[in-house]
Amino acid sequence: MPSKMSGLMLAGIAAYGTSTVYTAFTAVGGGLAGLSTGRSVSNRGTSSSSQQSSRSEPSFGTSTTGVCVLGAAAAALGVAAAGRRSAGRQGEVSRAANPRKFNEQLPCSSGPFSVTVGKAGPSSFSILIAGLEKAGLTSALDGDGPFTLFAPDDKAFEAAGLTAEAVLAHPDLVTILKMHVLPGAIVAKGFKNQTVETLGGPVTMRKGVKGVMMNKAVINKADVEIANGIMHILGGVILP
Incomplete structure (x- = not known):
């Protein structure tokens, strides 16, 4: 009105x-x-x-x-x-008119659909994509949703000391990746101190001095709109 x-x-x-x-x-x-x-x-x-x-x-x-x-x-x-x-x-x-699902958005490290965090260049999600493919979770993210994906970019894996080889060889790969996926769509307005139930188990969401954290991973960029949900880019990796 x-x-x-x-x-x-x-x-x-x-x-x-x-x-x-x-x-x-x-x-x-x-x-x-x-x-x-x-x-x-x-x-x-x-x-x-x-x-x-x-x-x-x-x-x-x-x-x-x-x-x-x-x-x-x-x-x-x-x-x-x-x-x-x-x-x-x-x-x-x-x-x-240009909806893009998670599996279409994640490979966009350049071009009009790329996602940037602050003054950094476009984020690349090659490690996350490789992990999702090996864990057999790619088809799940093609569903209608809505889903919330807490997506660590390649820099986030590096900050956690995890190379692509280490991630793919991790014995808890499936559980770790599922901890980054939440049924339903939670936008930044809904961020608060709470425990959210991800596909891989409970994760603590907490507001701190550095920003909103998922366990110990900080959300660097929130509310990236996706056709079947919402994506928040992490500066770290959610670990059990």
Whole structure:
């Protein structure tokens, strides 16, 4: 409702500004014509009439110019705001027209669908993808969901001291990866101190000085929208 009211107000301002500009320019034209006629008559009249007409001109001209400027500014603001709203709606339609599931999003380490964290370059998830494939969990992430995936990128595995070979050879690979998947969609607004039940068991979500943590892994980027859920990028790996 507030956004609709704001839209109506801006539309009203634009319409009022346009009307004011039209009225002001009409007044200017009429005023100038009248002043021209007044000068012609005053030239044939007395000197005092000419002086009175001359004194009245600056006041009329300044007032009309002020109205024109204010009206034009209001109209321009209304049109600009309408343009921004239209562009925003088009952007939303564009995003909605390109849904991507987890298995389509994760390989995007470059291009328009890549995901960046802060000032770092696009995140790469090659280790996570390899682990999901070996654990047989790829098909599960192709489901309708919704799912929440806490996705450690390659830098997160490196920070945990885990190479691709070590991850793939880990005896608890399936359990560890399942601890990164949660049934249902939890967005950042739902982050709080709680225990969430992942597919691999309970994981502690806690708000701390470094940010929101899943066990000891910090969420570096939240709310990456996916067609069948939501993804949060981790700076570490959730371990039992």
